[in-house]
Amino acid sequence: MPIIVNLDVMMAKRKISSGDLAKKIDITPANLSILKTGKAKAIRFSTLEKLCEVLDCQPADILEFQKEDSHADEI
Amino acid sequence: MWNQDKSLNLSILLVRILFVLIIVLALCVPVMANWYDIASPDKTGLIAGSVFWPLSICLYLSAVFGEICLYHLYQLLKNIRNDIIFKSENCRHLRYISWCCILVAIPFGIFGFWRSLGFFVAFAAGFFGIVLRVLKNVFVRAVEIQEENDYTI
Numbered sequence: 001m002p003i004i005v006n007l008d009v010m011m012a013k014r015k016i017s018s019g020d021l022a023k024k025i026d027i028t029p030a031n032l033s034i035l036k037t038g039k040a041k042a043i044r045f046s047t048l049e050k051l052c053e054v055l056d057c058q059p060a061d062i063l064e065f066q067k068e069d070s071h072a073d074e075i
Numbered sequence: 076m077w078n079q080d081k082s083l084n085l086s087i088l089l090v091r092i093l094f095v096l097i098i099v100l101a102l103c104v105p106v107m108a109n110w111y112d113i114a115s116p117d118k119t120g121l122i123a124g125s126v127f128w129p130l131s132i133c134l135y136l137s138a139v140f141g142e143i144c145l146y147h148l149y150q151l152l153k154n155i156r157n158d159i160i161f162k163s164e165n166c167r168h169l170r171y172i173s174w175c176c177i178l179v180a181i182p183f184g185i186f187g188f189w190r191s192l193g194f195f196v197a198f199a200a201g202f203f204g205i206v207l208r209v210l211k212n213v214f215v216r217a218v219e220i221q222e223e224n225d226y227t228i
Contacts, residue, residue, distance in 0.1 A: 031228045041226040 004064040007036050010055045025050035083156045090152065094145045101138040104131050120189040129189050133182040144175035161214070161221040169211035176204030 011021060022032040027047065034040050035047075048059055055062070100107070108130040115126065151168040154160070180201035187193030 027228060034226060035228045039226060040228050041223045043228050047228050 002066050002068050004066050005035060005038050005040070005062065006064055007051070007062055010057055010061055011036075014055050014057075016055070021051075021054060024054045080156070083152060087149065087152050087156070090145055090149045094142065094149070097138050097141050097145070101135065104134045104138070108134065115190060120187070120191055120193075122188045124189075126186075126189045129186050133186045133193070136182045137179050140175040140179045144172050144179075147171040147175070161217045163215075163218050166211055166214045166218060169207060169214055173204045173207035173211055176200050176207060180204060 011018070016024075018029055018032055018036070022029045025032075025047065035043065043063075048062070051057075051062060052059060108127050111130055112125055112127045120126075147168040151165055151172070154162070154165055154168075159165070177200070180197040183193045183200060184197035185193070187197055
């Protein structure tokens with residue numbers, strides 16, 4: 001997927017553990033893991049808002065758009 | 076009071092009964108084929124002559140596909156009872172059931188050359204198979220929506 005979730009980078013910058021973050025934004029550690037590993041299909045604005053609030057950052061710090069390599073399939 | 080669980084349990088019970096019944100009927104195929112060969116009033120088929128062997132082969136094949144179909148239906152009903160509904164496993168079961176119906180239609184379609192009744196059975200089985208195929212495609216879409224919902228954080 002061309003949207004990259006850089007949550008682990010922000011968590012490392014803010015020195016916060018997964019358990020703590022999950023507790024603060026009120027989601028289960030399992031769901032946070034889905035988000036961190038990039039398995040998530042979508043993110044709610046409310047979750048993004050809480051993440052930005054707790055990590056003191058902008059949505060762009062967490063989410064990044066990367067163009068897919070169009071030649072990847074040909075190789 | 077009649078409820079969804081009772082419907083499911085009844086369906087599972089009927090599938091089990093039908094599973095055993097098909098095995099019993101498969102053992103009686105020579106008798107049934109012989110009886111039909113003598114008693115069949117329909118002599119309008121394109122191929123004349125005895126239908127003993129065509130009908131026997133047709134019924135044996137149908138029994139095999141029928142058992143496979145019932146096995147997958149049983150698994151599907153069990154999953155629904157366990158609240159595992161919109162999962163790709165159920166799509167797989169529906170796909171197998173649909174294929175079994177279509178595969179039953181083929182021997183009956185061939186049997187139709189001996190007795191035109193075979194064409195009607197083939198049409199019914201084929202039609203049911205195609206309807207199930209559509210249902211399977213709906214299920215696949217539902218599984219996608221369910222997964223999207225599950226992975227929305």
